[in-house]
Structure formats: C-alpha cells, structure tokens
Amino acid sequence: MSDKTRTQINQISSKKPFLVKIVSVLIFLGMTGLTIGVTFFDLFIKNEELLSFLSSPETTDVLVKFILSGLLVILSILVSQGLWNYKNWARTVVIISIIIYEMVVFVNVLFALSAEIFAGEEALKLGVILLVLGKYLWVIVLRSVIPLLILWGLFKMEQYFEETPKQKEFVDQTVRYLLLAVGLSAIFIVFLIIIFTLSESWDAIEEIGINNMLFGTIWRPQQNEYGLIPMVLGSILVTIGSAIIGVPLSVFAAILLAEIAPPLFRNIVRPAIELLAGIPSVIYGLFGMVVLAPIIRQIEIPRNTGYGLLNASIILAVMIIPTITNIAEDAIRAVPKYYKEGSLALGTTHWETIVKVILPAARSGIIAAVILGIGRALGETMAVIMIIGNSIAIPSPITDNPLSIIFSGARTLTGNVAVEINYAAGAHRSALFFTGILLFLMIFLTNSIARFLMKEKVNS
C-alpha cells in the first residue's frame, strides 16, 4: 500500500465526529446537575421519577443521600469520559440508560392515560378521548426528543467507537454464563413448582392421609371429609363423554380435510380450525350456559337442570375438536404419497386405501392427537365449572334409567381446585394442593404417552 493511500485511510478513520464529544459533555453536565438538584435542592421531583428516590422521605439520612448522589456523579463522570474517548462500553451504557428511561416514561404515561380515559363512571365523547390521547402523546414527545436524538446519533456513529479485544472477550464470557443461568431457568421453574406444590400439600398428606383422599367418597371440608372419588369420577366421566362425542367427529373431520375434501374447501376450513383452537374456553362455557342448558332442559326428566355431565361432555367435545383435528390431519398428510399411489394402482377404491393403507400408517400420529385432546379435556377448568353443576356428590343416575346419569351434576378435579382455593384454609387448602399433584401426574402420564407415540412415528 502506498503512503498516499495509507494517510488517506488514516484520515478517514480518524474523522471522529465532534458531536459525540458534545454529547459526552452534555451527559456529564446533565447528570451531575440533575443529581445535585434533586438531592439538595428538591428540584425536578415531579418530572424525574427515575431519580426521585434520592429525595424521598426514606432516604432522608444525609449520609446515604451523599453516598448515592456521589456515586451517580462519579458514574456520570466515568461515562462521559469514556464517551469523550470514543470507548464502546460508554456508548453501550448510554444506549441502555436511554432505553430504560424511555420505557419508564412510556409506562408512566400509559398508567396516567388509562386512568384518565378508562376509570371514569361515564363514557367520554370521542373528541375528548382524542384530546387526551393528543395531550399524552405531546408529553411523550416533549420528554423524549433529546434522549431519542442522542440514541439515534449513537446508533449511526457506531463505527467510530473502539474496544479492545480483551473487552470483547470479557463480554463474550459474561454473556455465556448469563445465558447458562437463564437457560436453566426452565428446569428451575419446574423444580420450584414441584417443591411448592408438594410442600403445600404435605399438611394434607400428614393429617388426612393419602388413602382417605384417594379413596374417600365424601368431600365435605367442613366435616373434615376429604374424599376425592366424586371429583375423580366427575373428571373421568366427563372426559370419556367428551371423547365419545369428540374423537370420532375430529378424526373423521381430519380424514375429510386431508384426503377427501377439495383444496378450496380445505384452504378455508383448515385456517378456521387452527383459529378456533385458540378461542378462550370461557366462551364455550358461556354458550353452554346460555344456549345448550335450556335445550337440554327441554328433555322431560325430573330434576333435569340442563347442567351436568351431558352439557359438559358436549361442550368439551367441541373444545377438543380443533386440537385433535389439527394434529390428526397433519399426521394423515405426513403419510408418504407413494403409499396411497401404490394402493390405488393396485385397484382399490379411495375409501379402501384410506382405511387399509393411510390410516394404519398414520395410526400413531392420530392416537397421539387423540391423547393430547383428552389431556386438554382433563385439564379444562373454567368452562367446565360453568356448565357441569358443581355438585359434590358422586355422579349417579337421577331416575331409574341408568343412562340418565348423563343428566347428573358433578364436579371435576380441576373445578374443585378453582372453586374452593380462594377461601380454603389449613388442611382444606392443603388437600386442594394434593389434588393439584394428582392432576399433574394424570396429565403428565397422558402427555408422555402421546409424546412417546409421536417420537415412534418419526423414527419409523
């Protein structure tokens, strides 16, 4: 490289913007002035919530105030010094501080805004609402103009900042360990859940005994009866009921969508069903209360309230249809095309191909879908509470006909927990936590079977 090019390159790379030096001076002056003003002269209290802890009554101890404000001043000197010398770490610190400041401003404005618009007793006219919105928008703009400009400038001038390889290494290592800690957070949470639920239910296990809870048939906490059998039966019966109705419907719908329906039909229905899988379950429960219960009540049987196992089974079945259909349809579509083509080439009809070739090939995927749907039915809480009647007796036929058990009220394990947890105390509350463990085990079992089946399918 010739000398001329070398000097040219040096000139370009040393054209460090003067603006950054201005910014660093600004930061120094601003932070120092702010700190001193807030600490000693009680200025800016209303505006700078971030530094308000310096002048709040709790920190009236003068020594503490001195130390805190001294620390802040030293920090701002260091940062502006680093910025003056175009150090990268100073730039990162300033960027992060500005982002935090912006978030605090935004949150404060949000709280104030909603208090004005939404907490009122009467409705505000649209014009008034827009005015209030405008006012707060203006507040945000006013407070953020300078910091945002600085932020933008720092981003643009990234190339002029420097850092040593040692600093890079340091950041890399720190991040490595930080991420390890974060990565273990998931297992930490599972750990926490297990420990807490176990410890909260320990009272029940000691005082009442697992046998009494698992095999007792009466649940009357006021009389110290904590038998869970009525709830277990309720859960199982309602899950079986929803499976009887829902599983055939969803599997057939899956076959329909994957094999039989024309592409136009599928392109409309498949996204719709995916959407329906995310609808809040309380909406289904609401429908069960408002529409289905009166319909069931029309069946002339004494003591038929319209709520009960039948209502819950139907609504739960509709709830699990999207879950099962989505996964089962994926499983059917995953069967290799040459299975179907080979079978058709041998002269079978489409239906025979489906029954004898495609379905057996997709079998484990479909079973996994069904089990996942059943798992969801077991875990469903709020919707079921609304429509199942919540009686704490063992579900039994309400007339001589044993089939009329479907009109009986019941209570599920999940419903039991949700309904009573708010006011339960002592052994009662402990027993509810034990119910939680029971539920956890049941659903863990069903989900493990489903996962095992899905993995098997992938391997084959």
Place this chain on the structure above:
Amino acid sequence: MNHIGTNSEAKIGSLTKPQTQINSRSNIGQRKVKEKIAFSFIWLAGFIAIAALVWIIGYVMVQGFKVIDLEFITTRPQGGMDGEGGISTTIVTTIYLVVLTIAIAAPLGIGAAIYLVEYAREVEKKSKLLRYIIEVARSGVEILAGVPSIIFGLFGFALFVSFMKLKFSLLSAGLSGACLILPVIIRTSEEALLAVPVSFREASLGLGATKWQTNVNVVLPAAMPGIITGIVLSVGRIIAETAIFWVTLGGSYRLPTSLLSSGRTMALHVYMLASETRAFDKAMGTAAILIIVIILLNLFINYLSKRLTLKATGKGSQR
C-alpha cells in the same frame, strides 16, 4: 419331491381352467357403493364438527355485537347483579398483563433458547455433568408445556400470592403467566434459531466477530420472525387464559394503579359476569371482542409465518 411336483401341477392346472366366473371382477361396483356411503358419512361427520364450532362462535359474536358500542368499551364495570357498566378496566388490565408477562418471559425464554442452541453444544463436549443438566432442562421445558393452567395458578397462588406476600396483583399474575408461556417461547425460539443456516454464523465468525456479536447482529435478526411468532402465540394464550388469573389476579373490577393492584382480564370478566350476575348479554359482548382479538392475532401469525417461509426457502409456502 413328489409332493412338490403334485402341488405345482395342481396350480398350473387351475390356471388353465377356463374362466367361467365373471363376477369376481365386478365387485368394484359394490366397493364403489361402499365408498360413496363412507364418504357421505365422513362429510356428514366433518360437517357436524365444523358446524358446531361455527354455530358457537357465530352465536356469541352476533349476540355480542348487539351490546358493543363506544360506551361499553370506555366505561368501567360497576359490579352489581345486573353487571352495569362497560368493560374498560378489563381491557386495560388485559393489556397491562400481556405486556408484563411478555416482558418477563420473552428475555428469559429467548435467552434460554439462545443458550440451548448456540452454546450448549460446546459445553456438552466438555463436561458430562453439564450435559446431564442441560438434558434435564430440556425435559423440564417439555414437562412444563403439558401442565394444565390451573396447576400454574395453584403454583402462583402458593409462591407469589402467599409466600412472597404479593397478594392478588398484576405482579403475581404476570409472574405466573410468564411461567405458563415460557415453554412456548423457548420451543418456538429454539426452532427459529435452528432454522438459521449455519453458513450465516460461519461467515460472521470468519469476519472476526465474537460469538456474542454474531448472535446479536446476525443470528437473532434472521430468527426474528419465528421468535415473534412464538411471542404472538403466547399473547393469544394469555388473552384466552382464565383459570390461572382467577387464582392470582383476584377479581377486582377497578383500574389497576400499580403493579400490586388487583384487576380483571376480559376472559375473567366473561366468567365472572356469567357466574355472578345475570348480565349474559354483556358477557357475550366481552366474548365477541375477545374473539375478534384472537382472529386478528391469528391473521398476524399467518402473515408472519408466510414471511418466514419466504425468507427461509426462497419460495412461497407449500401449503
């Protein structure tokens, strides 16, 4: 030897028998009829399934729209047996809760995913103990994904509301909700990060960037659509969840003024209106708004995943 000879002769003999049975070919007619019956049955079943879903959602939306107007959205619920008032505070609480939960869970989840995808492999080679711990962490994510939300509610109640004395508040609900959606975010972020081609990382490292710089400037932006999809999915889950917030948020219909105040989300409001008041129409109204929000979220997710497949494969979605 003789047996074999006799058998094959017999077989050849039957082959040369004149074909007097013609109807062994014509049962195709029977089979086609069977197929027609089976298909119509399947269409019927599919139709019932889809119609039931559409009926429920349609009914709720139609009934709900009768109640929705500007007043409904901007006044606050006033309690009472007839559920007077609107749903303004519930909308605000829902938004607060969603933002809080995502703010807690997203950094944790994305960070965990980054670690599992980028850093875990090197560590696994070094130490068997760490490899074991990471395996356990992975199973932990799987386990958490399948736990029903009421259990998270119980856990949140035990840990945040009681033990940490946070009482029924946005904070305990946000923390519990974060636990709920953490597995979803970790899973989708992991998938998104794994989908980034190795060549991206190798090119960046070849230019002299450190691993962290590579991750922040190259890998994360490339994986962003997938990660955002996971976050939007979790937002949908939070909006739809009731049980977990019933137990950690309390049921106050006032506007939450700080992180420690109680409140009510829209889904929770539907439940409480339906079970404590006679105001089924307002419940339908709230439900209708919820459904619209979920529809919008879903459209957004579809748009995102189309952009994702476009980027990754260079062509449109195969579906």
